Amino acid sequence: MSQKLIGRVSALALAAALSASLGACATAPAAVDDSMAQIQNVPKPVNRIADSHSYARPADARVVHVDLDLKADFDAHVLSGKATLDVTGRRGVDEVILDVRNLDIRSVTDAQGRALAWSVGADQAFMGQPLTVKLPTFAGHETQKVVIDYATRPDASALQWLNPQQTAGKQKPFLFSQGQAILTRTWIPTQDSPGIRQTYTARIEAPADLTVVMAAEMLTPGGEATTPGHKAWRFRMANPIPPYLIAIGVGDLAFAPLDERTGVWAEPSSLEASRHELEPTAQMVDAAEALYGPYLWGRYDLLMLPPSFPFGGMENPMLTFATPTIIAGDRSLVSLVAHELAHSWSGNLVTNANWDDFWLNEGFTSYFENRIMEAVYGRDAAVQEQVLAWGGLQDELKSLPPEDTRLHLDLTGRDPDEGMNTIAYDKGAAFVRTMERIAGREVFDAWLRGYFERNAWVPMTSELFLKDVREHLVKGDAALEAALMLDEWVYQPGLPSNAVAPVSNAFSVVDQAANAFYVDRGPASAIAWSDWNTQQRQRFLSWRPTGGTGAWLTEAQLSDLNQTLNLDAEGNSEVRFAWLQVALAHRYEPSVASAEAFLTSMGRRKFVLPLFQTLWNQGDWGQAHARRIYAKARPLYHPVTTGSVDAVVGQN
Ligand code: BES
Ligand code: ZN
Numbered sequence: 001m002s003q004k005l006i007g008r009v010s011a012l013a014l015a016a017a018l019s020a021s022l023g024a025c026a027t028a029p030a031a032v033d034d035s036m037a038q039i040q041n042v043p044k045p046v047n048r049i050a051d052s053h054s055y056a057r058p059a060d061a062r063v064v065h066v067d068l069d070l071k072a073d074f075d076a077h078v079l080s081g082k083a084t085l086d087v088t089g090r091r092g093v094d095e096v097i098l099d100v101r102n103l104d105i106r107s108v109t110d111a112q113g114r115a116l117a118w119s120v121g122a123d124q125a126f127m128g129q130p131l132t133v134k135l136p137t138f139a140g141h142e143t144q145k146v147v148i149d150y151a152t153r154p155d156a157s158a159l160q161w162l163n164p165q166q167t168a169g170k171q172k173p174f175l176f177s178q179g180q181a182i183l184t185r186t187w188i189p190t191q192d193s194p195g196i197r198q199t200y201t202a203r204i205e206a207p208a209d210l211t212v213v214m215a216a217e218m219l220t221p222g223g224e225a226t227t228p229g230h231k232a233w234r235f236r237m238a239n240p241i242p243p244y245l246i247a248i249g250v251g252d253l254a255f256a257p258l259d260e261r262t263g264v265w266a267e268p269s270s271l272e273a274s275r276h277e278l279e280p281t282a283q284m285v286d287a288a289e290a291l292y293g294p295y296l297w298g299r300y301d302l303l304m305l306p307p308s309f310p311f312g313g314m315e316n317p318m319l320t321f322a323t324p325t326i327i328a329g330d331r332s333l334v335s336l337v338a339h340e341l342a343h344s345w346s347g348n349l350v351t352n353a354n355w356d357d358f359w360l361n362e363g364f365t366s367y368f369e370n371r372i373m374e375a376v377y378g379r380d381a382a383v384q385e386q387v388l389a390w391g392g393l394q395d396e397l398k399s400l401p402p403e404d405t406r407l408h409l410d411l412t413g414r415d416p417d418e419g420m421n422t423i424a425y426d427k428g429a430a431f432v433r434t435m436e437r438i439a440g441r442e443v444f445d446a447w448l449r450g451y452f453e454r455n456a457w458v459p460m461t462s463e464l465f466l467k468d469v470r471e472h473l474v475k476g477d478a479a480l481e482a483a484l485m486l487d488e489w490v491y492q493p494g495l496p497s498n499a500v501a502p503v504s505n506a507f508s509v510v511d512q513a514a515n516a517f518y519v520d521r522g523p524a525s526a527i528a529w530s531d532w533n534t535q536q537r538q539r540f541l542s543w544r545p546t547g548g549t550g551a552w553l554t555e556a557q558l559s560d561l562n563q564t565l566n567l568d569a570e571g572n573s574e575v576r577f578a579w580l581q582v583a584l585a586h587r588y589e590p591s592v593a594s595a596e597a598f599l600t601s602m603g604r605r606k607f608v609l610p611l612f613q614t615l616w617n618q619g620d621w622g623q624a625h626a627r628r629i630y631a632k633a634r635p636l637y638h639p640v641t642t643g644s645v646d647a648v649v650g651q652n
Contacts, residue, residue, distance in 0.1 A: 049459055051354035052412040053182050054099050054193035055121070055130035061089035061096035063191045064143065064240070068202040071230075072212075072250055074173045077161040080151035081205075083189055084111075091140030099185040099192035101128025104151045108133050111145035126415040128185050148189050157639045158183035160308060166636055167251065167306045168267040168324070172210060174251035174306055176321065178314060178640060179244040181355050181416040190243050195353040195459035197240035204248065205232045211253040213265055213303060215245060215316030237317065239297065240457060242351050247316035249303050258282045266304035270324065274304040277327045280334050280376060284341055287375035292345055292368065292449050296456075300341065307602035310640035312336050315343030315365075323604050325573035332534035333574060335373050335385055342368035345452045353459030355416035359407040360460050363428015364448075367436075370429065384535040386433075386502040391542060393426035393495075402493035407431065408462040417640070430499055431489045437500065438483050439473060447473040462490050510536045514543040517561075518552060524564035534572055541578035551586050558588045568594035577607045584614045587621050596629050603637040609644050616648050623649075 048059050056062070065086035070079045087096045100120065108118040117134040135144050152159060162174040177187060185192040204212045208231045212223070216237035223231035237246075249265070256275040257263040259282035266274040285300050302320045304327075313336045314321040320340040326333040346364035366389070374382035397405055400421065407428055411419040436444040451468055466486055474481045488496040510532065516522040529537065545552045553561075562568055567579040568591055576598055583591035599611060612630065615622035630649045634642055 049195050049353040049461055051193040051195055053127065053355055053416055054191060054196070055097050055127070056099060056191035056193055056196060057097055058191060058193070058196050059090065060093045061087055061135070061138070062196055063096070063098070063198050064088055066188065066190050066198050066200040066243075066246070068188065068200065068204070070202070071205040072175060072207075074161065074175070074207060077154035077159075078151050079156075079159070079187060081149070083148045083150065085146045085148070085190060086143045087135070087146055088143050089135070089138030089140075091138055093135075094137040095132055095134050096146065097191075098131040098133070098189050099128055099182075100131045100189045101185045102153045102156055103186070103189055104153065105131065105189070106149040106151070108149075109147045111147065113147075116146065126182065126417075128182075131189055150189055152187050155639070156186040157643075158186045160638045162251075162306055162308060166308055168270045169252055172252040174249075174267075176249045176251075176303075176305055176309065177247050178310065178321075178638070179246055179316075180314065181244060181358075181420070183640075184243045184246055188243065188246060192243050193354065194242035194244060194351050197242055197351075197457065197459075199240050200235075200237045200246060202235045202248075203232055204235070204250070205230050206250050207231075209252070210250050211265075213249045213253060213319060215247040215319040215321075217298065217318070239317070241317055241348065245315070245317050245348060247314070247319070247321065249305070249319075249321070251306075253303075255301075261285070261299050263299070263301045264304060265301060265319070267306070270304060270327070273327050273329075274302075274324075277329070277331055278302055278304075278322075278334070278337060280331060281337050281341070283376055284334075284338050284372050287372050288338075288341055288345070288368070291371055291375065291445065292452055295344060296349065297344055300344070302337065302340075307604075308636055308638050308641075310603055310605045310638040312604060312606060313340040315340045315347055317344070317348050323602070325602050325604050325607070328534065328572045330534075332572065335369060338372040338376075339365055339369040342372060349456040350452055350458075350460050353461045355411050355420065356409050357460065357462050357465075358409070358416070358420050359424035359428040360462065360465060362424040363407065363432055366425045366429035367432035370433075380504070380506055381535075383502055383504045384506055384533075384539075386429075387504045387507055388535060388538055388542075389426045389429065390502055391539075392422060393430065396422050396426065397494060405493040407490050417643070427495065430495070433502075434489070434496075434498055434500070435469075435473070435484060438498070439480065443473070466490065506533075506536060507539050510539045511543075514540055517557075518543055518545070521554075521557065524557075524560040527565070529565050534575060537572075537575045538578050541575065541582060553582070553586055555586075555588070558583065558586055559590070562588075562591065567591075573602070573604075573607065577611070580611055581614055584611065584618065584622065587618050592625055595625075596632075599629050600633045600636065603633075603641045605641045605644055608633075608637065608641055609648065612645050612648050 063085045067084040070081035072079055108116045110116055119132050121130040123129045133146050158177050158179055160176055164170050164172055167174045182192055190198065202214060205226055206212050208229050212233035214235040216235040219234040219236055223233045226232045252267050253265050254268045254271050255263055255265050256271055258279060262282045262285060264274045264278050285295055289295050297318050299318050301318060302322050304322055304324055307324050309321065309323045312323050326336050342365045346368055347361040352358055352360045370382050370385060373385060404421065405423050409419055450472055469486060485496045485498050513527050517524065517527060570576040570579060580591060580595050580598060584595060595611060599608060612626050615626040626649050
C-alpha cells in the first residue's frame with residue numbers, strides 16, 4: 001500500500017529532476033539524487049515455494065541484496081570484481097547456498113575481509129553448481145555480508161560480447177546480458193530463483209568511450225572518471241526483484257527522451273529511427289496505468305540492442321531490452337513495447353515463483369498487452385493481434401505433445417528454456433480473456449487490478465492464483481465458478497470448451513483474397529496488398545491448406561507472389577519472416593539469397609530457429625543450405641539462439 005504511494009512520489013520527483021536537467025545533459029536521463037527517499041521494500045516472509053531450477057534453500061538462508069563492483073574487460077570478454085551479498089538466515093543456520101555456473105571464484109570473505117570457507121558442488125547441465133558458503137551461525141534477525149571476488153568466463157551464457165562489426169555503428173564493441181530464465185548465475189553468484197527477490201546496487205567500470213546502462217536507476221549520468229581511459233557508472237534497484245531481471249548493457253549509446261518519464265537508449269546511428277518507432281511508448285504507459293494501477297518503477301526506458309539480441313524484447317525493469325527487428329518505420333510492431341511494459345505489473349510485480357508457472361508471467365502479460373493496444377489503437381487493431389495469436393496457438397497445440405499444452409508445467413529436470421513455449425502466452429491470454437468475457441469487463445478489471453495490488457512483490461503460483469480468483473472474483477458464485485472452468489484451463493491439456501475464437505472483420509477481406517489466390521489460383525495482382533496493414537499481410541502469408549501436407553503453391557504462384565509483392569526485399573521483419581517460411585517450405589530457390597541475408601542480419605530466435613527448422617525439413621536441398629548459412633551466421637548469434645539452432649542444424 002505505502003509502496004504504491006512512494007512509487008508515485010518517486011516517479012514525480014524523477015520527472016521534475018529530468019526536466020531540470022534536460023538542458024544541461026540531453027544524452028542521459030535524469031540523475032537520481034542519492035539522498036532521495038527510496039522505493040525501499042521490506043522483504044516479505046520467507047519464500048517456501050520450491051524451485052527445482054535453483055540450489056538455494058531460501059527457508060534457511062536467503063540473499064536480500066546484491067552489491068556489484070565489476071570491471072568490463074572488452075579484450076578478454078570478462079567481467080570481474082566483487083559481488084557483496086546481504087544474507088539473512090534462520091536461527092541456527094550456518095551456511096548459505098548460491099547458484100553459479102561457469103564462474104571463476106577467487107575468494108569468499110566476510111565484510112572485514114576474513115576468509116569464509118566455501119565449496120562448489122557438482123556441475124549439472126544447464127543448472128550449474130551450488131556454491132556453499134559457511135557463515136557464523138545465524139542468531140535469527142541479523143544480516144551477514146558475503147563478499148565474493150570472481151570473474152565471468154568469455155562464454156558466459158547470459159552475456160554476449162559483440163565486436164564492432166556486430167553493432168549498428170560498426171565502430172565500438174558492445175556487451176549485453178540476458179538473465180531469464182536461469183542465466184543470471186553465469187554472471188552473478190547469487191540465489192538465482194524468481195521467488196527470491198533481491199534489491200541491488202552496482203558500480204561498473206568500462207572503457208571511457210562507452211556508456212554503461214542497467215535496468216535500474218542510473219546514479220551517475222555521464223559516468224565518473226576512474227583510472228585513465230576508464231569510467232565508472234553506478235546504479236541502484238531499490239525494489240526487490242527476481243534475479244533474472246538484473247541486466248546490463250555497455251556500448252556506444254545515446255539517449256533520446258520521449259516524455260518526462262520515458263525514453264530510448266540506442267547506438268547513435270540508430271537513435272533517431274528508434275526514437276521515431278518507439279514514440280507511442282509514453283501513451284502506452286499512461287494507458288497501462290489507467291487500466292491496472294500506477295506504474296511503480298519510476299522511469300520506463302527502452303534499450304535498442306544490436307541485431308543479435310536473441311529475443312524480441314525483455315522486460316528488464318525500468319529499461320526494456322528490445323530487438324531492432326521491431327523497427328519497421330511505421331510503428332506497426334510496437335505491440336512488443338506494450339508487452340514488455342505490461343510485464344511491469346505481470347511478471348515484475350507479481351512474479352512466477354518458479355518456471356513451472358511461467359504462464360502467470362506471460363499469459364497475463366499477453367492479455368494486458370492486448371488491452372494496452374486496444375486503449376491506444378482501438379478495438380479492431382487489438383482483435384487483429386488476437387486472431388493472429390489464436391492461429392499460432394492452434395498450430396502450437398497440434399505440434400506439441402499434449403502434456404506440454406498445459407498452462408501449469410512440471411519442468412523438473414528440464415532446461416526451462418526448452419520447456420517454455422507459446423502456450424504460456426497464447427493459451428494463457430485466451431484463458432484470461434475467457435475470464436474477462438464471462439465475469440464481464442468491469443468486474444474482471446477490478447479483480448485484476450486488485451490481484452496486482454494484493455500480490456505485488458510476492459512469488460505467485462497457479463495454486464495461489466486460483467485461490468485469489470476464488471476469493472476475490474468468484475466469491476462463492478457457483479454458476480460463475482462452473483462457467484469459468486478454472487482448473488481445466490490451468491491443469492488440463494488443450495483448450496477447454498468455453499474458449500471462444502476471436503474474429504476480426506479486417507481479416508475477412510484477407511481471407512477472401514487468400515481463398516482467391518491459394519485455392520482458386522488467381523493472380524497476385526488481385527491482392528489489395530497496399531491497402532493492408534502489417535497484421536493483414538501476416539494473416540495472408542500464414543494461410544495453410546486445412547489438413548493438407550506438402551506444397552500448397554506452384555512455382556509459378558510463388559514467383560507471381562514474390563515479384564508482385566516484392567517479398568524477398570520486404571523490410572518488415574514479421575512479413576519477411578512469414579514469406580520466407582512459405583518460400584523455404586516450397587524449396588523455392590530464388591528466395592534462398594533473401595533468407596541468407598535475413599538470417600545473417602539478425603539473431604532473433606523467434607525468426608532464426610523456425611527458418612532453420614523449415615530448411616532442415618527439406619531434405620538434402622534444405623540441409624545443404626542450412627549448413628552453409630549457419631556456418632556464416634552462427635558467429636553472429638547469441639548463445640541463447642545457437643543453443644536452440646545447434647540442436648536443429650547438426651554441428652558435424
Ligand atoms: N520475458 C520474455 C522473453 C523471455 C522468455 C526470455 C523466456 C527468456 C525466457 C519477453 O517478455 C517476451 O515474451 N518477448 C517476446 C515478445 C513478445 C511480444 C511476445 C519475444 O521475445 O519474442
Ligand atoms: Zn513476455
